[in-house]
Amino acid sequence: MTASPLLGQLMEALRCLPGVGPKSAQRMALHLLERDRPGGTRLAQALESAIERIGRCEQCRDLTEDPVCRICSDSRRDTSLLCVVESPSDVLAIEQATGYRGLYFVLMGRLSPLDGIGPEDLGLDELDRRLKDRTPAELIIATNPTVEGEATAIYLQRMASSYGIRATRISHGVPLGGELEFTDQSTIAHAFSSRLLVE
Amino acid sequence: MTASPLLGQLMEALRCLPGVGPKSAQRMALHLLERDRPGGTRLAQALESAIERIGRCEQCRDLTEDPVCRICSDSRRDTSLLCVVESPSDVLAIEQATGYRGLYFVLMGRLSPLDGIGPEDLGLDELDRRLKDRTPAELIIATNPTVEGEATAIYLQRMASSYGIRATRISHGVPLGGELEFTDQSTIAHAFSSRLLVE
Ligand SMILES: [Zn+2]
Ligand SMILES: [Zn+2]
Numbered sequence: 001m002t003a004s005p006l007l008g009q010l011m012e013a014l015r016c017l018p019g020v021g022p023k024s025a026q027r028m029a030l031h032l033l034e035r036d037r038p039g040g041t042r043l044a045q046a047l048e049s050a051i052e053r054i055g056r057c058e059q060c061r062d063l064t065e066d067p068v069c070r071i072c073s074d075s076r077r078d079t080s081l082l083c084v085v086e087s088p089s090d091v092l093a094i095e096q097a098t099g100y101r102g103l104y105f106v107l108m109g110r111l112s113p114l115d116g117i118g119p120e121d122l123g124l125d126e127l128d129r130r131l132k133d134r135t136p137a138e139l140i141i142a143t144n145p146t147v148e149g150e151a152t153a154i155y156l157q158r159m160a161s162s163y164g165i166r167a168t169r170i171s172h173g174v175p176l177g178g179e180l181e182f183t184d185q186s187t188i189a190h191a192f193s194s195r196l197l198v199e
Numbered sequence: 200m201t202a203s204p205l206l207g208q209l210m211e212a213l214r215c216l217p218g219v220g221p222k223s224a225q226r227m228a229l230h231l232l233e234r235d236r237p238g239g240t241r242l243a244q245a246l247e248s249a250i251e252r253i254g255r256c257e258q259c260r261d262l263t264e265d266p267v268c269r270i271c272s273d274s275r276r277d278t279s280l281l282c283v284v285e286s287p288s289d290v291l292a293i294e295q296a297t298g299y300r301g302l303y304f305v306l307m308g309r310l311s312p313l314d315g316i317g318p319e320d321l322g323l324d325e326l327d328r329r330l331k332d333r334t335p336a337e338l339i340i341a342t343n344p345t346v347e348g349e350a351t352a353i354y355l356q357r358m359a360s361s362y363g364i365r366a367t368r369i370s371h372g373v374p375l376g377g378e379l380e381f382t383d384q385s386t387i388a389h390a391f392s393s394r395l396l397v398e
Contacts, residue, residue, distance in 0.1 A: 001269060001270060001294055002291070002294070003256065003259075003262065003263050003268035003270045003271075003287070003290060003303075004253060004261070004263040004264055004265075004269065005264070005269070006248055006249045006253055006264045007249060007253060009248075009249070010245045010246065010249040012245075013238075013241050013242040013245035013246075014242060014245075016231070016235055016238030016239065016242055017227045017230070017231075017242075018226055018227060018230045019223065019226070019227075024218065026288065026291060027217055027288070028216045028218075029249070030262075030286070030287055031216070031217045032215070032216075032246070032249075032250070033249060033250070033253055033262055034262075034286070034287070034307070036215050037250050039212075039215030040246050040249075041246070041247070041250055042212050042215065043212040043213060043215055043216075043243075044242075044243045044244075044246035044247045044250070045212075045243075046205075046208050046209045046211075046213075047209065047212075047242060047243035048240070048243045049205055049208075050205045050206060050209040050231075050232060050239075051232070051236050051239045053205060054205055054206060057202065062202040062203070063202065063203050063206055063229075063232055063233075064202050064203040064206075065204070066203075069202035070201065070202050070203065070204070071200060071202045072202075074200070087229070087233070088202070088206075088229055088232075089225065089226070089229050091202060092201070092225060095200055095201070
């Protein structure tokens with residue numbers, strides 16, 4: 001039996017977090033209650049504000065509490081480059097890893113006819129209007145190298161070409177610092193078939 | 200740059216959880232916002248209630264939202280057995296693993312003169328009054344097998360003996376299902392020196 005029903009509820013509620021099983025939930029709940037109540041209060045408030053106020057950017061569909069997100073509304077960004085990604089975490093990854101200064105369009109998914117996910121579900125009609133009205137010089141396709149991500153990439157490539165926009169695709173292959181021995185077979189096969197001529 | 204300051208704040212706030220680094224915090228924040236807002240709201244509320252309402256049990260010092268916790272106030276528990284543990288997680292572990300039906304006393308720490316943690320910090324004065332006023336038949340000492348836990352155990356053993364109470368200590372050794380090969384040396388040494396005669 002448990003000495004405190006509220007503690008039991010907190011441990012249960014923590015399990016909504018990905019990767020948190022019963023043991024970690026217990027450790028987290030006891031840590032907050034015994035050692036970091038101010039941190040727990042800040043977390044509760046951050047959760048409430050984020051869930052209540054964060055919606056989608058009108059222009060790029062990324063998560064934001066503003067009508068237009070901080071990236072889209074930053075006048076220093078290069079509007080001639082538009083990078084299409086599947087999810088908000090891809091935007092974070094590119095912002096953290098690269099010096100990219102263009103804009104984004106976030107699909108919030110990928111084409112998957114079997115799951116009933118078609119172009120409208122990914123805002124591709126919005127993207128179409130945008131390519132027409134505020135035509136970028138280059139459309140950078142950064143969908144993931146999965147079957148569905150590739151199908152989405154081909155769809156995007158055709159959209160770009162219908163407006164005469166240059167489309168590029170980020171490269172895929174053996175990760176830098178990776179070793180062939182520890183790279184999965186399909187990555188090796190892809191890297192092999194998309195090999196480039198060197199001098 | 201980040202598209203949403205509130206998302207950044209949520210990722211930062213999640214890092215108060217033990218074992219959560221920047222990558223997991225990001226994954227958790229995006230999971231809640233994209234896929235489980237009701238879960239996030241429940242978590243915020245559970246955190247707030249727990250932090251606001253959970254204090255210590257007047258009798259056993261365990262975490263609880265009641266003046267006296269559910270275990271201490273359960274008339275079906277055996278009041279002749281009192282088990283002393285270091286922390287609330289030890290109570291949970293014993294409740295989950297055993298059929299123990301006695302009561303607990305939670306030290307919320309262990310004796311550590313070097314850190315300035317003395318008997319009063321662990322409520323040992325309260326425990327002393329309890330042993331005098333509501334003398335149990337047996338004091339089960341379940342502090343951890345560390346140097347400080349052992350020192351605490353010896354202190355508890357003397358308290359029990361001063362009131363003529365039988366003191367027992369939970370056993371330590373090679374874990375069931377464990378193998379000597381993968382057991383640390385001090386556990387093996389302890390298991391060896393506390394070996395029991397078998398028929
Ligand atoms: Zn935006
Ligand atoms: Zn209690």
